[in-house]
Amino acid sequence: MRYTQTAEAVAAAAAAAQLQKIKTVAAAEAEAAAAAAAAAAAATATAAAEAAAPPPKAETTPTITTTTTTTTTPASSSSSAAPSAAASAASAAAASAAAAGGGGWGRCDIMQQQQQQQQEEQEEETPQQQQQQQQQQQQQQQQQQQQQHQHQQDCQQV
Numbered sequence: 001m002r003y004t005q006t007a008e009a010v011a012a013a014a015a016a017a018q019l020q021k022i023k024t025v026a027a028a029e030a031e032a033a034a035a036a037a038a039a040a041a042a043a044t045a046t047a048a049a050e051a052a053a054p055p056p057k058a059e060t061t062p063t064i065t066t067t068t069t070t071t072t073t074p075a076s077s078s079s080s081a082a083p084s085a086a087a088s089a090a091s092a093a094a095a096s097a098a099a100a101g102g103g104g105w106g107r108c109d110i111m112q113q114q115q116q117q118q119q120e121e122q123e124e125e126t127p128q129q130q131q132q133q134q135q136q137q138q139q140q141q142q143q144q145q146q147q148q149h150q151h152q153q154d155c156q157q158v
Contacts, residue, residue, distance in 0.1 A: 114140070 118137060 118133065
């Protein structure tokens, strides 16, 4: 009888140990499933953030320079349009070179050249054209500030 009780106790202990092992495995599997779900959610969130993020600066810089270098000149002063167009082309070329990562042009050099070009163009414009140019400059400055802020954030992330 004693032997039977001992055997039953051993069997009960073995069953309890087996049950505990099953619970441990189930808990580990549940944790692994939760970790996999969290990783999938993080990957989805990252993909969504990347899709919503603005395009890289190399794509945005030329667009901004083309919008800020457009000028309107009266028909009577067609001789002054050539220098303005040349300055616009030089500015756009410098911006494209900077966007491509070459040419030795820095962001500050491009901004300084654009400001100099705009000052030269303003000397030849009517008051209405000057007002339009000022509005364009304000928009350009806002865009440049946004780009600089984004650039600083990108540099800090690296």
